[in-house]
Amino acid sequence: MLNDSDSIHQPGEDLREYLRSRENRSLYRYRLTLESPQAPRVTVNGREYLAFCSNDYLGLANHPELIAAVCEGAAQYGVGAGASHLVNGHSRAHHLLEEALASFTRHPRALLFSTGYMANAGVVTALTGRGDAIFADKLNHASLNDAALLSHARLSRYPHLGLAVLERQLAASQAKRKLVLSDAVFSMDGDIVPLPKLLELCERYDAWLLLDDAHGFGVLGDQGRGSLAHFNISSPRIIYIGTLGKAAGVFGAFVAAQGEIIEMLIQCGRSYIYTTATPPFLSHALLKSLELIGSGAWRREKLARLTGLLKQECRSLPWKLLPSDTPIQPLVMGENAKALQVSEALRQKGILVTAIRPPTVPQGTARLRISLSSSHDIEDVVQLGAALREIDRDRG
Structure with a gap:
């Protein structure tokens, strides 16, 4: 029997070492x-x-009318759905x-x-498999x-918004089914995909286009209808995905598309079939x-004004905002430690802004x-801008 504990592999030591390396x-x-x-x-x-x-x-997210709708929905439909959509959990809500x-x-x-995350997994795996081809922007969300x-x-990935590279990839592909994946508004950069040009390529090379509009739905376009409305575009080859826990303020996601796409998802979308339906009172509140x-144009107009103001407040900073006209305004610092330091300095001043580091964003x-x-x-x-300038002065 071995008595030297150092010679025995300790369970989880490799995990602890990995966690220490991350720290x-x-x-x-x-x-x-x-x-x-x-x-x-x-x-x-x-x-x-x-x-x-x-x-x-x-x-x-804390709107009194939505809180009231949740209470009304719970009284009408109960709390849990109790089953998957295809068993007995698909409510009228x-x-x-x-x-x-x-x-x-x-x-x-729509579905x-x-x-x-589950919507993207369901669509992509239901529509493509071995022998098919997927083309994806390098800054797409992790779920895609x-x-x-x-x-x-x-899978072929192309440089962020590198549509010339995408065209070469599409032209070279011999796959029977092609699917292009792209965020509509990129979650960490805040920029908007040039959708008309992207759709033109998909039409030219007979590819489906999955557009993840998680950060555009409710924010962009007429009545907040999203990125398609922003560009005044519609096409039967677009598979549109929106989320309901961001601008919509509640929870969930949906896929909107042609009828045959939705039927494919009902029949073959594993992340739809094999999970319990969301609580129906949430759907009631989402109505x-x-x-x-739809009636909140003033909210989107105010967002645009605040975005312009933030850009003014950050003009003198050594860290530059990425070009974004959406509510996502990334202030790039490069080094992981520097981003953490500035985030913590803001927190000491009573302001929360999260530091985003790899692998969520590229190295550096x-x-x-x-x-x-x-x-x-x-x-x-104005308070945020003043705090950032003060932190910059203190570090200098």
């Missing part, structure tokens, strides 16, 4: 625990902070929301998913990358959310991801 490279992640509703001002550990972290772009989302996004049909790998289709989005591009909401006030943005 040493300023890549360790921590969670904050909110003690208040999502809002421009949140409470963490008993202290109030001015927050620029959430994707609650329209300030609906789900059905009404799917019809409303199809109408709102101007597609023939609810529990999350955007993971979905492509799960599909076992051949109210769609009303608020660590940043503060400043996220604006129509619930913010001008004074909030």
Whole structure:
């Protein structure tokens, strides 16, 4: 029997070493625990902070009409769905929301998913497999990358917004089915895909286009209908994905597309088939959310004003904002440790802005991801700008 404990492999030591290495490279992640509703001002550990972290772009996450709709929906439909959609969990609330989302996004049909991650996984794996080809922007959301790998289709990635490279890839492909994947608004850069040119390539080379509009739905276009409305574009080859926990303020996701696409997902979308349906009272509340989005032009106008103001406030900083006209305003610092330091310095001043580091963003591009909401006030943005300038002066 061995008595030397050093000669025996200790369970989990390799995991501990990996975690230590992440901490040493300023890549360790921590969670904050909110003690208040999502809002421009949140409470963490008993202290109030001015927050620029959430994707609650329209300030609906704590809207009184949505809270009332949740209570009404729970009274009518109960709490849990109790089963998957294809067994016994597809509620009238789900059905009404799917019809409303199809109408709102101007597609023939829509299908609810529990999350955007599951929606992307469901679509990509249902429509592609071995022998097919997928083409993806290098800055796409992780869920699109993971979905492509799960599909076992051949994956080709092109440089961010590098449509000339994409065209060469499409032209060289002999695959029977081609699928192009792209964020509509890139979640860490805030820039918008040149959709007319992207769609033109898909039409020229007979490819489907999956457009993940998680950060455009509710924010862009007429009545907040999203990136397609922003460009005044429609096409039967577009598979449109929107999320319902960001600008819509609640939870979930949906796919809007032609009828045969939706039927394929019902028949073959594993992340749709093999999971319990979302609580129906959330769908009931989202019907109210769609009303608020459609009638909330003033919220989008205010977001545009706040975005312009933030750019002015950051002009003198050594860290530059990436070019973005959306509520996502990335302030790039490069080094992981520097992003963490500035984030912590802001926190000491009562302001929360999350430091984003690899692998969420490319190496050497660590940043503060400043996220604006129509619930913010001008004074909030001015306060953030002043704090950043003070931190810059202190470090110099």
